Amino acid sequence: MSVAHDRDDLALLAEVAAEAGRIALRFWRKDPRVWWKGQSPVSEADLAVDQYLASALLGARPGYGWVSEETAARPAAGEEARFFVVDPIDGTRAFLRGEPDWCVSVAVVAGGRPVAGVLDAPARDEVFLAGADTPATLNGAPIAARTGHGPEETLRLAMPEPMRRRLSERADARIAFSPNVPSLALRLAMVASGALDGTLVGARANDWDIAAADLILERAGGRLAGLETGHHLYNPVPARHGVLVAGAPDIVERLRSFAAQAA
Structure with a gap:
């Protein structure tokens, strides 16, 4: 698969995740309805965001597969064998408490590894993204994990x-x-x-x-x-x-x- 295709997928994820974040914000601190899946809460915000993500992403890439926390997985239909992996609201408990530490998480996987990934955290005004051949960024600026730790460093x-x-x-x-x-x-x-x-x-x-x-x-x-x-x-x-x-x-x-x- 071409580098250009990876970058097209990353651009799609960024655009769709931004709108998904705006949808989630309509429910944040508005006392959304909540159900329980065993020990885990799921709110009407999770379901609304998931529905939008499925419609927007699979509408743009109908041959891709689908993996989501909130809906059934489906296999890829095309030869590309690519699939989306999404969490409509990662950090639902924080979301329901009115805290800002939650995000929309979307990725494209090909060949067993993610090739495009976006975390959109609208309540924090933060967008992290990366592609298979592009640097990781936060709000457009490159980021790097801290290295050079000494063996006894705290x-x-x-x-x-x-x-x-x-x-x-x-x-x-x-x-x-x-x-x-x-x-x-x-x-x-x-x-x-x-x-x-x-x-x-x-x-x-x-x-x-x-x-x-x-x-x-x-x-x-x-x-x-x-x-x-x-x-x-x-x-x-x-x-x-x-x-x-x-x-x-x-x-x-x-x-x-x-x-x-x-x-």
Whole structure:
């Protein structure tokens, strides 16, 4: 597939994600209706954004497949075997509390890896994006994960509260704990931008939580990895993940050590 096609897809994602963010804002702090899927809330805002994304993206690329948190997956119909991976509102709990830390996450996957990804966080006035051959950017400016860490350097990390509690009991952990960000996609983007040195991710994240942010982090010079694995390969059947770590390559092994102790 041509570089031009990747860039066309990235432009499409950016345009559609911006409108999806505007739709979400119409419900934010307006007490939207909420239902529950097991332990997870889903609001009328999630459903409205998902409906718009499906219509706009599949209308523009009818041969692409579809993977979403809110609707059934469908396979690609064309020879390209490309598919969208979307989370209409990543960070629904923060959204429902009226907090700004949520985003629309959209990605295109080809050959098992994201080739275009956008995180649009309208309540934060932030747009992260990256393509397979373009740098990661925040509001149009290039970003880079922080590198050059010394082996004994204290790391600025965010992670779920149970993991933080376990690691905070270790005096030799050398961690400066940052507040956890409910949106996993935004938390990974903060690593990509250097706002965090890294993050630990509890088990059970799904593909739609990470696909766009995975590419943004990679193009910013960072890495998202499992405790024993490298790059995740995406397919049209969404997968849940074990514990993950994200940071610059020079601290991935150190993060894995922390995560193994905290899991």
